Amino acid sequence: MDEEKDLNQEINVANDVVATIAGMAVAKVDGVAKMAGGFTEGLKAISGKKQMSRGIKVETEEDTVKIEINIIVKYGVNIREVAKNIQNIVKEEVENMTGNKVEKVVVNIQGVKVDEPDSEEEKDENIENMEE
Numbered sequence: 001m002d003e004e005k006d007l008n009q010e011i012n013v014a015n016d017v018v019a020t021i022a023g024m025a026v027a028k029v030d031g032v033a034k035m036a037g038g039f040t041e042g043l044k045a046i047s048g049k050k051q052m053s054r055g056i057k058v059e060t061e062e063d064t065v066k067i068e069i070n071i072i073v074k075y076g077v078n079i080r081e082v083a084k085n086i087q088n089i090v091k092e093e094v095e096n097m098t099g100n101k102v103e104k105v106v107v108n109i110q111g112v113k114v115d116e117p118d119s120e121e122e123k124d125e126n127i128e129n130m131e132e
Helices: 002-006 015-026 039-046 079-098 120-131
Strands: 032-035 056-061 064-074 101-113
Touching: 015 032, 015 056, 015 064, 015 079, 032 101, 064 079, 079 101
Parallel strands: 064 101
Antiparallel strands: 032 064, 056 064
């Protein structure tokens, strides 16, 4: 037992692992339509790789983590509430799973997704309802 105390133990968690944890946490939040990614994420999507870390950037410095998340929200939700929920759940889950302190979670809203009607008939009904 004393031998274990004398060891200098170091555990490094890769940024991709932190991004995956954050992505899974974001998936639990109501109001998120999808993750928004940049050019490199678009290339990964084309190649068929589905990643939970899409749209998430992680910076690690020793035992602290900064996370930046890009999302598209569903139309009609309270954007501030969705962003706050994301910040809280991501911070909690990353800290619990990695033991690292989350210094900052930045949520960038990249767009709003409006549900499209499935059929031409539904589109016509929606237009008529708007005119009334």
